[in-house]
Amino acid sequence: MTQERTGIATFKGNPITLIGPELKVGDSAPSFTLSKNLLEQASLSDFAGKIKLISVVPSLDTGVCDAQTRRFNEAASELGEEVVVLTISADLPFAQARWCGAAGVDRVVTLSDYRDNSFGTAYGVLIKEFVIDMRAIFVVDQNDIIQYVEYLPEMSHHPDYDQAIDAVKKLIG
Template identity: 45%
Template sequence: MELKFQGNPVKVLGDEVKVGDMAPDFTVINNSMAPISLKDTKGVRIILTVPSIDTPVCDLEARTFNERASEIPDVTVYTISMDLPFAQSRWCAAHGIKSVITLSDYKDRTVGKNFGTYIEDLGLLARAAFVIDSSNKVVFVEYVPEVTDYPNYEAILKAAKEAK
């Protein structure tokens, strides 16, 4: 898989996740500094990885999913970045984010490595989207080829609506 960041090729560590795979485990940190892993999540989940919540593209992506999440009952949206939990918490409070859960991969980088989104040279996560059904099966994957571009919102939401 070839990804670019601002037009320049970047090397992404980890294994590419594919539709049909079981979701890889991970440990991230929530805004209260508590660890969260795959087993702590349930139901249909949209997992978004982004470089930094406090950049224009990531900001709009998280806001869009915050608004659109209400369209899909019983689906949880997680936005994961390398931002520190304190910064994520401030950003959510400043923007009224209530339907998206922000999580940080800064400590162990397990989402980045286990989902194939860790850009080691930049210390950031590539932009990607994963829809995981209630049995932890991956039913949708999108690795955005240019990290600074937006994901395919409609395809992600459609996959989440159809997942069980």
């Protein structure tokens, strides 16, 4: 049975239910398989040996998600080759590609959880009521251990960009 977590997050003040566990610093990052496009998949192991900043957004077509992805795209250019920035949403892969093209976002890897919401369930961010992923940030080290986590208590709020980027910088050799 999949764990349901209530009373910890809202959307515009209304309570929502998150599916999956609450991950913590020190936990092993759960494996995932997400869609890069309609034919190609990506998994955690594809980024082995890299520091991973995982930015989870409900949909790129909303203001906060747009700003979040643009901010981490800018940061990606300063973080170097040993860091990969992943933006994960339940948007369809071709919608993600269209948005990135229109926004000029070219340094983050967008991955889609649209097929089976397995990422959302494994990382505890799947919103039961909307079947999309809740805004969250995970920093995962080269050994796939979570070093930073931020679950947003309100879906429409911005994450702490500076803390997430600082967590990545602490891991850079």
